[in-house]
Amino acid sequence: GAEVVQAYVEPPVGGPYRPRRILAGFERIFLVAGESQEVRISLDPRAFQVWDGSWKQVAGDYVIAVGASVQDIRLRTSVHLGGEALSAPSWQAGSWYEQPHGLPSQRDFELMLGHKIVEHVPSKGSYNEESTLLDLSGTSRLARLVVGVMTGAIVRHGGGDPDDPNCHMAIASSVDNALFGLVNISGGAFPEAVMKLLLRIAN
Incomplete structure (x- = not known):
């Protein structure tokens, strides 16, 4: 039958906040019962990068995890990559993004954003083509x-x-x-x- 082999990248511990696992590539294959097959997957370079004014590759030890889904990992290996040593931003320590649980609050999001969210109240003189x-x-x-x-x-x-x-x-x-x-x-x-x-x- 059909199977989609998925490759994920797990970023190094510490540094700027990133998802625990990042889908970096996948390949669809077809197998008959009892058959095995070698699969080659090209990993998206963006999985090893963060945006900090421009895309930057973060140095460190990455885990490459391969499986049938993000929750069904079958193979794991690690690889060390060179790059830039980026430290975590000041707002990250102790925030929801460092230890996710439930949903982030508005304050958590504002900390990451760097400013308070001001609710836009539509008013005369401010309407434009994006108004409803x-x-x-x-x-x-x-x-x-x-x-x-x-x-x-x-x-x-x-x-x-x-x-x-x-x-x-x-x-x-x-x-x-x-x-x-x-x-x-x-x-x-x-x-x-x-x-x-x-x-x-x-x-």
């Missing part, structure tokens, strides 16, 4: 009217049941889609000229 009709409807009566017309049309087209999950999805993908995306997927029903008019009035 729902954004605009916060301050624009015309946008609220368009949202109402669109929602009604989608409900009618979907059989008249506003509580239908498919109807909810269709409404969200329309009124909560970026305006430029709405122009692209509307097939001419929501032309660019209408988008620009709505933006001009809302701003």
